[in-house]
Amino acid sequence: MANNQKKKLTPVQQEYQELAKKREPARPVLKNCVRAFISGGIICFIGQCIQDMFIHWGGFDEKKAGNPTVAVLILTSVILTSLGVYDKIAQWAGAGSAVPVTGFANSMASAAIEHQSEGLVLGVGGKMFKLAGPVIVFGTVAAFIIGILTLIFNPSGGGH
DSSP: OTTTTTSOOOHHHHHHHHHHHHHSOOOOHHHHHHHHHHHHHHHHHHHHHHHHHHHHHHOOOTTTTHHHHHHHHHHHHHHHHHTTHHHHHHHHHTHHHHSSHHHHHHHHHHHHHHTGGGOIIIIIIHHHHHHHHHHHHHHHHHHHHHHHHHHHHOTTOSOO
8 A cells, every 4th residue: 555654544454465575476576677678778779780781871970860760769659559569578677678768659549549539739738748847857957957067067068
């Protein structure tokens, strides 16, 4: 129970919590970690292959190949989400599929698909950015703080 600290449990509730805890199956932590490591590694390997293709065949340098690589990974994730494939991968992979940018794209696409019947603005846009909003705000604030710290500790601008 999440509110154990806030709410005192009756003896019957405490007994039930103990019984439920005893019967709860053990979580396969090691297996989940291995799956996350493998799946996250595969996603990163695919991303590296895409980046290498942009460098080799697209004429990009290593720095400029990053943006189109991320765009291809996001597009692939959204397509797999819309086909119902990404969710099956995520069930097996766990955090390995949730942590890379593909997981964020999957979360946004899933919210948009789930709420499309509520309309484009309040359904798709509202629910999609309800999830993305905190991530965008945190990313912006973190970038601002890192920029200020860089300016304070490296006033020359990072060696440019």
